[in-house]
Amino acid sequence: MSFEDGAQPEHLMRPTDELSAAQRRELIASMRPEDAEGVPELHEVDVPPELREQIEEAMARYPQLRSAAIPALWAIQRRYGWCTPDGIRQAAAVMGVTPGYLQSVASFYDLFATVPIGRHKVLVCHNISCWMNGADDLLRSFCDATGADHHDADHHGATSPDGEFFVKGFECLGACDIAPMASIDEAYYGPLSGEDALAAVEALRSGAEVLPEKALSKRQAAGGPEPEPDPRIAEVESR
């Protein structure tokens, strides 16, 4: 796919299942394999030194350098806010792969954004346990607080009009013990009420600490304080 200087019309940069049949035809027509870029030469691409260092460090960590594809995409997303075509081209040059290859990897994974998204990322779990505990209302509260479109948020994620927030109904985040919960800028919080959503958004806007008392990192084991060990375990421990 050719991405030269915004050659890709913006209305085609939506997820493909959101496009109309006519738009899909337009998208397919815009993809010309003969124009696909090969491996970019490192001297032709302007790669920020820290980014290059991060990617090369990842390449050295694995027996085979392609394993650095996902770490490289994370580095791009961290730096530019999403997996930008320019960022992908820079990583491709460092790794010696085609930009198309990295693009195909990025588009597979839910956490990589291949279109621009809001600065603060709010993922609201809407899977079974959170749903049974009020996740739908929580997602709506986050949308109300940020101004993100609720329908889009529930499907592919939505960015608030001011570009500050990206809100998305997400599949099980692995924290059903604090249902209903959300991942806010990669930290987990729960159980959350509508007021908590409002408070979290306000804290993000003002730069204050987000819901310190709802952070997962502070949660103790559900079974409470350490019970007396089972005799079979206590016996070997005392050896």
Add this chain to the structure above:
Amino acid sequence: MSAETRLLFRNIDEPGLAGIDTYRRLGGYRALERATGEIEPGDLLESLEGSGLRGRGGAGFSMGKKSSFLPRGEMEKYLCCNADESEPGTFKDRELMQKNPHQLIEGCVIAALAVGATYAFIFIRGEYWEIADLLDRAVAEAHEAGFAGSDVLGSGCRVEIVVHRGAGAYICGEETALLDSLEGKRGNPRLKPPFPAIQGLYGGPTLINNVETLANLPHIVNNGAEWFTQFGSEQSLGTKVVSVSGCVQRPGNYEIELGIPAREIVYGLAGGPPEGRRVKAWFPGGSSAPVLTEAELDLPYTFEAMAEAGSMLGSGAIIVADETVSIPELALRTARFYQHESCGKCTPCREGTNWTVKMLERVANREATPMDLEIISSVQENIIGNCLCVLGDAMAMPVGSMVAKFRSEFDELLERQAVLAA
């Protein structure tokens, strides 16, 4: 005595346990010292097999047997720790890694030594970013102290530990999709055979184990395989960290001895549904397990009893739905997850999950006919056993069970009923 039996969760909330000093003070890394000193790798393998430890990720396959499938001799072999924990309802590995990362690291190094792997990759889901940071710190400490790296405790064995963050895909918990993802590709499952034990990561023999499975190894090495077999039932040895969630008063992780009645977990530990409500259905092992009914709470919580009841122990995640939950809606939520997560590589799963969601939406909107219910059931039957991996089956089994066991709730929503009611 508490209904909990804490082995992996022992001292779980001890301040500083995530750091190497506290972990060592409480006896940590003694097993690894033993494994590099007095025990031969062959004996290590034998001890794992003798313990009868079954995989804690979902399939419940014997850990020792899986390890023994790897060829012996000098070659590049790999260990992958599956920390992609994405099965809905499951959050045990998260707490194990967050609070006691060194227990996992010690288990990884022991497993790597047993099979002769030089690299141990911990594939952690990208959503667990804060926990991956914790793991990174713990791995650096372990390397620093010589418990991992180019020469583990002077044994001459090399075990490099690499924490690899995923990027959000349930399918990467499937072992061959995990390998593709780790190789830097889209996470599509591979056709088996060859199995990963023969040809896995980078084409080399690869052992793949769940976090909780590996976290058991230090205890087995320290106390012996025979000691381990006194916990649990005949075919389900050991303890299990069970994640209980949904309609319960005290959701969370509880470590129990396998074989206690499920009711004791749901009611005794997790407090059961809110006052005045009853359990309607429960998933015994994550959302991929067929649902069971209230009466089946009296079964012992073991691999074999759950299988006999037509379900599975899976990842040990119990999700409870009480009588306020609509089963057709639960079925729809369940199916939507698998529709979203299907990688699209093979047809029965890609199309089957999609059409199941469409039909369940018709049911929810009171637009379905009785024939739709028959089609839902037949679609599930046509998915099971016909896919590259078990993701399709993982939707077909629970959805099929909900239609079969709670048929009347679906019937009530049929179009004809809606017309009659009007």
